[in-house]
Amino acid sequence: MALTQADVLAGIKEIVEEIAGIPAASIELDKNFTEDLEVDSLSMVEVVVECENRFGVKIPDEKVTELATVGDAVNFIVEAAK
Amino acid sequence: MSQRRVVVTGLGATTPLGGDVESTWRAMLAGQSGVRLLTEDWRELLPVHFAARVATEPADQMERVEMRKLDRSEQFALIASREAWKDAGAPDEIDKERLGVVIASGIGGVITLLDQFDVLKEKGARSVSPYTVPMLMPNGPAAHVGLELQARAGVHTPVSACASGAEAIGYALEMIRNNRADIVVSGGVEAAIHQLPMAGFAAMKALSTRNDDPARASRPYDADRDGFVLGEGGGVLILEEYEHAKARGAKIYCEISGQGLSSDGYHIAAPDPDGSGVQRAIKFALANAGLSAKDIFHLNAHATSTPAGDVAEANALRKALGAEADHVAVSATKSMTGHLLGGAGAIESVFIVKALQDRLAPPTINIENLDPAVTVDVVRDKPRPLPAGDIAALNDSFGFGGHNVVLVFNSIS
Numbered sequence: 484m485a486l487t488q489a490d491v492l493a494g495i496k497e498i499v500e501e502i503a504g505i506p507a508a509s510i511e512l513d514k515n516f517t518e519d520l521e522v523d524s525l526s527m528v529e530v531v532v533e534c535e536n537r538f539g540v541k542i543p544d545e546k547v548t549e550l551a552t553v554g555d556a557v558n559f560i561v562e563a564a565k
Numbered sequence: 566m567s568q569r570r571v572v573v574t575g576l577g578a579t580t581p582l583g584g585d586v587e588s589t590w591r592a593m594l595a596g597q598s599g600v601r602l603l604t605e606d607w608r609e610l611l612p613v614h615f616a617a618r619v620a621t622e623p624a625d626q627m628e629r630v631e632m633r634k635l636d637r638s639e640q641f642a643l644i645a646s647r648e649a650w651k652d653a654g655a656p657d658e659i660d661k662e663r664l665g666v667v668i669a670s671g672i673g674g675v676i677t678l679l680d681q682f683d684v685l686k687e688k689g690a691r692s693v694s695p696y697t698v699p700m701l702m703p704n705g706p707a708a709h710v711g712l713e714l715q716a717r718a719g720v721h722t723p724v725s726a727c728a729s730g731a732e733a734i735g736y737a738l739e740m741i742r743n744n745r746a747d748i749v750v751s752g753g754v755e756a757a758i759h760q761l762p763m764a765g766f767a768a769m770k771a772l773s774t775r776n777d778d779p780a781r782a783s784r785p786y787d788a789d790r791d792g793f794v795l796g797e798g799g800g801v802l803i804l805e806e807y808e809h810a811k812a813r814g815a816k817i818y819c820e821i822s823g824q825g826l827s828s829d830g831y832h833i834a835a836p837d838p839d840g841s842g843v844q845r846a847i848k849f850a851l852a853n854a855g856l857s858a859k860d861i862f863h864l865n866a867h868a869t870s871t872p873a874g875d876v877a878e879a880n881a882l883r884k885a886l887g888a889e890a891d892h893v894a895v896s897a898t899k900s901m902t903g904h905l906l907g908g909a910g911a912i913e914s915v916f917i918v919k920a921l922q923d924r925l926a927p928p929t930i931n932i933e934n935l936d937p938a939v940t941v942d943v944v945r946d947k948p949r950p951l952p953a954g955d956i957a958a959l960n961d962s963f964g965f966g967g968h969n970v971v972l973v974f975n976s977i978s
Contacts, residue, residue, distance in 0.1 A: 504630030526634075528695040535691075 486538060486564045491557045498533045502526050512554035520553075540564050571741045572977065573818040574810050575653025575803030577645035577752075578915050581796050581902050584621025585648050589912075590919045592620075592901070593927045594948050598780035599902050600794050607760040613772045615779035616758045617796035617903030634696045635709065636674035637756035641799040641908070642706030643713065646750055650714065653803040654815055656748060665718040665746040666711040667737040668801070669729035669753040671907030671964070673703030676759050706754050706799075718746040724907070726964030727867075729753050730800065731910025731972055735824035737804045738972075747809040753911035754799030763795060769834060771871060783904075784931035785868035785875050785897035786939045793869040796903025800912035819921045820977045822957070823854025829967030836874050840881025842969045843961065847885040850971035856957050858889035860975070863926045863951055863958035865913040866941075868897035869904045878961070879939045893959075894926035894949050895941045901930055910962035914972060917958045921976050924951040 496507035503522045516522045522530065531542050534556070540563040542550075550556045576586045581599025583589035592599070599617045608614040623632060623640035632640055646668070650656075677700040685693050699705055704722035711720035719740065723732040730753020737751030757763075766772045773792040775782035783794040802821075810817055827849065829842040837843075851857055864882065868875050875897075883890050898916055905912055920926050925948040932945050957975035964970075 502630075502633075504628065525695040525699075532691055 486561055488557055488561055491538065491560045492553070494537050495534065495553060495556060498530055498537065502529045502533065510553055512552065512557060514553050515551050516553065534560060538564055569742050569744060570807035570820060571738050571804050572807050572810050572820050573802050573918050573974070574805045574815040575649040576818070576915050576918060577647065577649030577652060577801040578799065578912055579619050579621060579626070579641055579644045580798040580800070580912055581617035581620055584619070584626060586915060586919070588620070590916070593898060593916065594925065596928045596930045596946060597901060598783070598930065599796065600779045600783055602779055610760060611763055612767050612774050613763060614776045615782065615794065616763070617794055618758060619798045634700070636677045636700040636705055638670050638674055638754045639700065639706045639709050641754040641756060641797070642668050642710050642801070645752060645754070645799045645801040646710045649750065649801040649803050653805070654813070656813060656815070659748055661715045661717045663718055663747040664714060664716040665737065665740050665749040666707050666714065666716045666720045667723070667733045667740065667749055667751045668707035668710055669723055669733035669907050670703050670706055671724065671726050671729045671755055672757050672762065674701035674705055675757050675762055677701045679759055679761055710750055714750065716750070725968035725970070726966055727904070727906050727909055728962040728964035728968040728970040729907035729910065731914065731960060731962035731970040732968070734802060734804070734821070734911065734914055734972055735826065735970060738821055738824055741804060741806050747806045749804045750801060751804050752799060752801035753908045755906040755908040756797050757906060758795055758797050766795065773870065781931045783870045783900050785866070785870045785900050785929060786879070786936055786943050787932045788934040788936045790870045790872060790875065792871055793899065794903035796905045798905055798912065799908040800915040802911070802914055802918065817977060818918045820975050821972065822856065822975050823850050823973040825850025825853055825971040827969045829969065831967055834965045836877040836963065837967070838873070838877050840877050840884065842967060843878060843881035843963065844885040846969040846971040847882070847959065847961070850959065850973050854957070854973040854975070856973060856975065858886045860957045861886065861889065861893050861959055862956040863894045863896070863917065863920055865917050865958070865960045866895050866897045867961050867963050869899055876936065876938045878963070879941045883940045890941055893942060894944045894951060896927045896944045897929040898927055910960060910970060913962070914960050914974070917960050917974050920951065921956070921958060921974060924953065925949070926951055
């Protein structure tokens with residue numbers, strides 16, 4: 484079954500809250516991981532691995548740098564899971 | 566220019582007796598044991614089923630998200646340092662280039678190292694935490710405290726096994742004397758209650774195996790002692806240049822007036838039965854402090870409860886202090902806390918500072934039959950009053966490898 488944008492956003496909110504302690508309510512599609520949410524680079528590595536495990540997708544390292552916002556990550560994961 | 570004097574202006578600790586200095590000290594004066602049966606299943610794989618875990622879990626003292634990026638030893642360091650910094654009046658206005666941190670650990674983040682190796686084997690390299698290295702590095706505890714306080718005079722981690730905590734405090738003393746810093750956050754931590762280090766110590770026959778009576782297993786100087794009990798936790802002292810402390814109106818507990826260092830050159834783990842290295846460290850420490858044996862009224866001994874170590878140390882103390890040893894109240898607090906390895910010299914320094922403040926030498930528990938080979942005056946069962954007036958006290962710590970460290974603290978009027 485394909486993942487919806489809403490499924491992935493809800494999952495990312497949980498993951499980012501768990502790893503970086505950022506309240507899920509403040510995590511929105513237009514938020515930048517580093518500038519707005521202040522997720523540090525090491526925590527970002529954990530977020531990526533956790534997203535891979537949760538959504539059953541591969542997020543190549545060279546792709547990670549392009550995923551600046553929560554929306555970028557949601558779109559990538561939805562596409563990759565198709 | 567006369568030598569810069571150094572005083573203690575803050576204390577912090579998390580130990581098997583309490584989650585802070587006051588609760589630890591109260592439990593200690595009451596002669597309580599912090600040693601308990603382990604609850605983990607793996608204890609059955611080992612010949613030793615008990616240890617001295619901290620009385621208050623870090624989860625009750627820190628936020629979850631902060632904890633998950635920190636090794637347990639780093640958690641202890643931050644908990645004890647925050648208490649000590651607050652106790653010192655939180656002197657945040659200090660020029661950060663005059664603020665240092667020296668916090669040791671004997672083994673470093675060994676639990677992280679072993680847990681992440683399990684992750685690697687079970688789930689593969691991609692699942693290994695990106696925090697693995699900053700969590701396992703032995704300088705991690707000092708580094709995290711330095712970051713939190715923005716210390717910029719230097720952050721250091723001397724490693725000398727079970728003498729590490731004391732060596733860290735001595736290093737901090739020198740940083741201030743040498744005018745590199747005005748305040749140094751100093752101490753030691755350890756978090757090594759895990760089946761591998763315990764199996765390793767057990768293989769050396771270093772641990773007590775009194776599984777039927779854990780609270781009575783750590784019994785320094787008792788004729789039937791059969792090894793040490795592994796403990797965890799840490800202690801932190803805020804050392805400060807005397808004039809700096811006075812100028813800001815800080816509470817001054819006592820002075821730290823000297824340290825003595827030596828090495829045995831004898832064996833990688835066994836104490837030198839002759840104790841000449843320990844004697845030299847005591848003599849150097851007294852000379853460094855400008856004091857003599859007649860000034861010493863209390864000593865917190867290394868005394869880990871091993872058959873060989875306790876007597877070798879007691880003999881060395883007797884030889885180094887001579888007849889003056891008769892007025893030295895010797896306390897072996899590992900009887901209550903277990904042995905915190907790299908944290909030992911630090912928490913025991915905290916206990917000396919409290920002993921000088923309250924004029925009470927803490928008890929040594931679990932001595933049913935004093936080993937007749939012990940020729941020093943051991944404080945047994947109950948605290949013993951220390952004399953009023955100007956007195957000094959010693960803390961001695963020894964580490965595998967033959968490291969000997971002696972620190973001198975004295976009351977300040």
